Amino acid sequence: MKLKRVYKPDPAAGEGRPPGPDPAEIRARRALGEIPRREAERALGLVLDHVAVLRAKARQNFSTKLVEQGVVEGWLTAGRGLIVLHGPPETAYRVRRGPGHYCRHCGDALEGEAAARAHVAAAHAGQASPDPAHPGGYERLNHFEGEKVED
Numbered sequence: 159m160k161l162k163r164v165y166k167p168d169p170a171a172g173e174g175r176p177p178g179p180d181p182a183e184i185r186a187r188r189a190l191g192e193i194p195r196r197e198a199e200r201a202l203g204l205v206l207d208h209v210a211v212l213r214a215k216a217r218q219n220f221s222t223k224l225v226e227q228g229v230v231e232g233w234l235t236a237g238r239g240l241i242v243l244h245g246p247p248e249t250a251y252r253v254r255r256g257p258g259h260y261c262r263h264c265g266d267a268l269e270g271e272a273a274a275r276a277h278v279a280a281a282h283a284g285q286a287s288p289d290p291a292h293p294g295g296y297e298r299l300n301h302f303e304g305e306k307v308e309d
């Protein structure tokens with residue numbers, strides 16, 4: 159997935175704003191990670207206008223951080239089993255799995271670490287995990303798995 163943040167002048171910045179530091183210097187420092195994005199935007203007198211979707215794969219993982227950021231900034235909506243990037247273009251993903259614990263034997267969603275261990279011990283006793291990467295027989299997902307909704 160490739161997203162592009164598109165900015166517009168901050169209407170609240172106004173005319174009487176004192177001359178700030180050199181915009182090129184702010185951009186360079188931002189690129190080096192020396193100043194947070196929000197601070198750089200403010201210093202440049204910009205606000206986020208929209209987030210364009212430049213490239214979207216059929217299957218896409220979304221970190222909880224990205225989803226939270228998108229919801230707070232208003233360019234992404236999550237709900238009813240969907241993650242919608244408002245773009246342009248508007249791009250929707252059906253959520254296949256969300257953050258949490260899942261059995262690698264049967265795929266069941268499990269309520270936390272202890273429940274995952276108990277489930278594997280009870281439902282799949284004596285069976286080796288089908289997934290060498292998760293020898294305990296369960297995995298912990300920390301992101302959303304999305305499948306693109308084609309229109």
Ligand SMILES: [Zn+2]
Pocket residue numbers: 261262263264265266277278281282
């Ligand atoms: Zn299971």
